[in-house]
Amino acid sequence: MQTFLTRRRLMQFAPLGLAAPLGAFAATPDQLTVPAIFPTQQPELVREMVSVSHGNVQRVRELVKARPALARAAWDWGFGDWETALGAASHTGNRQIALYLIEQGAPPTLFSAAMLGHLDVVKAQIAAQPGVQRIPGPHSIALLAHAKAGGAAAEPVLRYLESLRDAGAPPAATLTDEEALSLAGIYTFSPGPADRIEIAAAGGKLTFTRVGTTGRGLVYLGDRAFHPAGARAVRIRFTGPMEELLLSVHDPELVLTAHRTKTSG
16 A cells, blocks of 8 residues: 655654655655655765764754654765764764763764763773774774763773773874875776766875765875775775876775876866
């Protein structure tokens, strides 16, 4: 049996800005048909939920009030760099949002405990699973950085993690500004309008962006090899002479090879 939402029911979401994602419904004069992805959450809402959980508490409350399950939302920013709404609040040190999301059903994590200053929780989890302090969070952000983001309330956690000497980010290889600029440009892997990758350079850092997606910062490993933030198993390599530079993505097998068609500047 076909299921429908009335226009009146749909418009209840309009003040929250939820009408646009629900606009995937095919309208008839009196009713709207259910989209093909139902009952999966609308991707636009999931992405917005994780995005605003970095700092917009008012919008977080609006979205969760309208769709309570969004308190547990997770989004892949690229290459499997999954981030939950609580993960976003945790690495930005947003205590108010983190506590609200937990109250609304988001499962607490080691990262949220570190930011919130829950020293007993952090110690117990590390004791139960030695070495867990070395596992990075979303975007490759270390557990130690989450404690720093928690400010004064997380100071005891920060001191404890510092005493372990391995809860921070591992050192990255050094990429000079000149080396970064030499790799920047547009790389094309097929004729489609979105089949291009922009490698941007700034401050000795590279950013990988496919047209229409969110840019991903690259961590330098040496010998013109990188991994995207939040995806240590992925390798992005630059090979060949500068005039015929190739970019390859391995995830972990070879995914694509792209030729540089335009240099930066």
